[in-house]
Amino acid sequence: MKSLFDETCIGTIHLRNRLIRSATWEAMADESGRLTPRLIEVYRELADGGVGLIITSATTITSDATRVPGMLSIPDDTFVPVYNELVQTVHDAGAPIVMQLVFPGRNGAFWTPSDPSREDIxxxxxxxxxxxxxxxxxxxxxxxxxAAHGYFLSQFLNDKRNTRTDEYGGTVENRVRFLLEIACEIRARTGANYPLLVKINCSDFEEEDGVWDACQLACRQLAEDGISAIEVSGGISQMPFPPHGMPYEESVFRDYAAEISRITGVPAILVGLNRTPSVLTGLLNTAGIGYFSLSRPFLRQPDLAGYWRNNPDRPAECLSCDACRKQPDGNVCPFRE
Incomplete structure (x- = not known):
């Protein structure tokens, strides 16, 4: 029987358990998107708490990319040394760390698929x-x-939101093209063995949005091209979470993640209200889902992985109340003891 605390590998990444800290906006970077000592401490605490893998908060890729306050960035080589300090801190505490890359838009505007020219793309x-x-x-x-949560890249998958009439819009093959080109570019530059993950929406949960069809096609192609793992999420930031009509109170996207795992053979990471170890263990052993990522629970309990190892019958303490996003000094849980 598989356990949440099996040691496994995603590509060349060795994980001490199957629990992953999903990308979480901390609102603690400086005005230029650089790491701060406080933010490095957040990641050190997570690593010390025993998490299997840390995925950073969304990190913008260019100096003119639109950012929200406190958002990370890696637009040029001058940012590399301080990120190396972060990596060393996390590694010294026994955890691997992956950087999440994002492009929300340019010069303060949040783009939609109709905004960029071919040259922009x-x-x-x-x-x-x-x-x-x-x-x-x-x-x-x-x-x-x-490529999730209705942000710029995610919108290309949506048949209603992507109104382009060129090779990046219209058919499902065209709607996944942008994402596939990005993955191909990263592979070409970093090498075939460097782990590459994708976070993708299974659905935006809008009527006839076409996202599930695009998700399946994109994941099949990414698998053929050697993607290391697929993190399956859903919904968009402007809508209630979880989306209306979900059949589960916890681990709400489980059926989608199980299907992605089945059709691709690639390790699937399930995100979205993962709260109870027994539920996750059941999915691990019956649904083909290999990993479970969490966001808000790690804000309340940075040591959640270690806590669950010692208390496998206890759910996470997170109330999913979103009070963490309303604090004046960063995205922090006000109920932490």
Whole structure:
């Protein structure tokens, strides 16, 4: 029987358990998107707490990319040394770390698929590749492409939101093209053995959005191209979470993640209200889902992995109340003891 505390590998990344800290906006970077000592301490605490893998908060790839306050960035080589300090801190505490890469838009605007020209798209693809190389040079164990939650890249998968009439819109094959080109660019620049993950929406949960079809096609192609793992999420930031009509109170995207695992053979990471070890263990042994990522529970309990090892019958203490996002000094849980 498989356990949440099996030692496994995602590509060349060795994990001490199957629990992953999913990308979480901390709102603690400085105005230029650089790491701060406080933010490094957040990651050190997570690593000390026993998590199997840390995925950083979304990190913008270019200097003109739109950012929200406190958001990380890696736009040029001057950012590499301090990220190397972060990586060393996390590694010294026994955890691997992956950088999540994102492009929300440019010059303060949050883009939709209709905004970029073909030349813009080609430039963004190149930007992802260059940022991945910087992350690799900084020592990160891999990178993750953020194509979820209704942000810019995610919208290309949505048949209603992607209104382009060129090779990046229309058919499902066209709607996945941008994501596949980014993955190909990163692979070409970092090498075939450097772990590459993707976070992708199974659905935006809008009527006839076409995202599930695009998700399946993209994941099949990414698997053929050697993707290391697929983190399956869903919904968009402007809507309630979990999406209305979900059949489960916990681990809400489980059926989608199980299907992605089945059709690709690639390790599937399930995110979305993972709260109870017994539920996760059951999915691990029956649904083909290999890993479970969590966000808000790690804000309340950075040592959640160690806690669950010693208390396998206890759910996470997180109330999913979102009070963490309303604090004046960063994305922190006000109920931490």
């Amino acid at each position: 080609h430039s963004i693809v190149k930007g992802f590749g260059e940022a991945a190389v910087r992350a690799q040079r900084a020592g990160f164990d891999g990178v993750e492409i953020h």
